[in-house]
Amino acid sequence: MEMRAERLIPSVTEKSRTDVLSDLKKRKRVVLVNKAMIGCLIIALVVWSWIGTNFNLSFLYTGFTNITKFIFTDLLPPDFRVIGRYINPALQTLYMSYVGMVISVILSIVLGFMAAKNTSFHPVLALISRSIITFIRAVPSIIIGMLLVVTLGLGPLAGTIALGIGGVGILGKAFADLLEGIDKGQVEAIRATGANWFQVMGQGVWPQFKPGFVAWSLYKMDLNIREAAVLGIIGAGGIGYTLQGNINLFQYKQASVGILMIFILILIVEFTTAKVREKIL
């Protein structure tokens, strides 16, 4: 919006006043028509969904009163005697998300490197890599987890690999975009000194790539801990499995310990990644 005002200023001094006013009105009308069209589209979409899901305003009231009642009567107070049963799954969730992150970083570097137009060996290879990344990004990792549970059996192994593969959707795209955005001049300058491929990568590409690489990888860790917490629901190991078990047996006071553990785990991981980011960058 500020940009627009700046661009308008020179034209004001050039033209006569009445001209500017009518011009401004015309421009405002164009923007308004466009906004109205998109607005109508959104309203139509909401009305259609409202009818389609049989939504009723009273659901909001009953929904939120019910959940508050449920939280305060059934979930609280947490039964902390079962905390021992949750510690191992919580740690397992942590290991899963960490190994998952490392796997997706490795896969993403390879795929991202091939997907970026300026580092790829061939344009066709770039297109194929981009398509793989897009496909993985559009498939939720819980679905990948489901398929892997079938292949690898129940347990954290399936969840870990699901996180590793699922992460390629985000990290692969981020790395490819980062590589495409690096300054060519620096790379060319190093190549001009007669550096070999490894020296060009190490001295020209890596320093520019590193900040984004670290930030995105740590962000993936933040995401992984959330995903790992729910992967257990489909039997892929971690804290979600124990939580699901408690909920299925109506042991809500014990389940609330699990929810609290997930909450604490997420806070600890986010705090740690923030600290590491600070130290490395």
Added chain:
Amino acid sequence: MKQVKRSKDHLTKWIIRALAIFFFLFSLYKIGIIDQRILQAFSRAEHLVKGMFPPTLDEPIDIAGAAIESLQVAVMGTFWGIIFSIALAIFAAKNLSPHISISYLVKGFAAFVRAVPALIWALLFIIAVGLGPTPGILALAINSIGMLLKVYAEAIEEIDHGVIDAMRATGATKFQVIMQGILPSIMVIFVSWSVFRFDINLRYATVLGVVGAGGIGWELIRASRVMAYDQVMGVTLVIFGMILIAELITRYLQKRMDIVNLRASQ
């Protein structure tokens, strides 16, 4: 002095690296990644892949209905999430809130709601309100509030006071200040985050069925329970298509908006 500090920084980096590698190996050991199952997995994967191709849709009409339900759940979840976030953001933004303690209270609520994953909210809402699309809508709405409330409040807090003062100086009424000064400056952040949240919500809506909250995720679970992997693959492709099309449409609308704005300003 500088030398000492630099070598210290260097040491910290090496410690972090060493810890990272150690923790990686420890985690590998704990997960049991070097397992016999990995070796057996190849034959099972082969079997699975053979079962998955060609992907089929057994009951295309049912699956289309489920996909539409997922889309509708995502729309409604985002819609209510936005409405509640706007209402609460007024109390959460420090410069609009009636009292600073209310601001902290609302922000704390948002932080808690955000930290609990959407699928767990769905699990809780299923217990509280029963099966069907409603728990999905409420779970997505409440999870959206956690994120949107934070960004909306920050957007309101970061309003440029110069713009408002300048408008007041021209003699604008309070209504005019809000319509011409405050709304335009927060609208950009507002729209882009809401659209981003819709993309996230659509992804969640497709998997909500896994916990029993309806939509296309349920079809997926049903197919995988009877081990009909060709159907699993078929439904996965439908989900893939849904998310991709939604992304393309929102990107197109955003681009169109930008182009119209740009043209109007030239």
